[in-house]
Amino acid sequence: MHFTNHSTKGYNMDVQKVMESLQSEMNQLKDERKNKLSMVVFSGDLDKLLAAFIIATGAAAMGLEVVMFFTFWATASLRDKKKKSKAKDLLSKMFGFMLPKGAGKVKLSQMHMGGMGTGMMKHLMKKKNVASLEELRDMAIEMETKIYICDMSMNLMGFKQEGRQ
Numbered sequence: 001m002h003f004t005n006h007s008t009k010g011y012n013m014d015v016q017k018v019m020e021s022l023q024s025e026m027n028q029l030k031d032e033r034k035n036k037l038s039m040v041v042f043s044g045d046l047d048k049l050l051a052a053f054i055i056a057t058g059a060a061a062m063g064l065e066v067v068m069f070f071t072f073w074a075t076a077s078l079r080d081k082k083k084k085s086k087a088k089d090l091l092s093k094m095f096g097f098m099l100p101k102g103a104g105k106v107k108l109s110q111m112h113m114g115g116m117g118t119g120m121m122k123h124l125m126k127k128k129n130v131a132s133l134e135e136l137r138d139m140a141i142e143m144e145t146k147i148y149i150c151d152m153s154m155n156l157m158g159f160k161q162e163g164r165q
Contacts, residue, residue, distance in 0.1 A: 036064060036066075036067070037055070037066045038067040039052060039056070041069065041070045042070075042073065043109070044073030044074050044076050044100065044106055045073075045108060046106045046107055046118060046121065046133060047110070048109060049074065049077050049106060052074075053140055056140045056145050057136060057139050057140050060143035060145055061143065065146075066140070068146070068147050068148070069149075071150035072150070072153050073099075075150065075153045076099040076100050076102075076106070077106050078137075078149060079100070079101050079159065081101045081104060091158075092155075092158025093158055095157040095158050096158040099157060103132075103133040103137055108121060
């Protein structure tokens with residue numbers, strides 16, 4: 001794109017440089033958007049969490065910047081299994097008690113069958129050398145996946161993020 005200015009030649013060059021600079025910045029922004037993957041993870045089901053982390057690690061392996069935002073039921077999968085809930089109100093304490101404590105305690109969304117389905121799936125994954133949810137999570141973190149947790153969900157369920165007061 002070229003603008004013509006009849007009054008001064010220097011002004012014409014400045015406008016052209018500005019336009020070239022803006023075009024370059026727009027191209028850079030387009031390129032950056034192509035190299036990112038953002039996802040909202042809201043299910044606490046084993047199969048859905050596995051899918052989210054498989055997509056995340058695959059994208060990170062392809063060089064994409066990956067962001068995962070955990071909300072509602074998915075937040076329980078990130079809990080430290082060793083820590084107890086220190087919720088302030090009764091409902092938050094109940095959530096803390098009833099929800100799974102960490103990735104190792106989440107269940108399948110279908111065919112759970114009182115724990116048998118989940119156990120069979122985990123056994124089959126181990127037998128076939130498929131990474132567990134914990135291993136996939138650790139890989140994602142190692143591959144510099146950014147993981148964010150919804151404050152509102154954490155507050156509702158009585159969870160506290162490490163390092164917060």
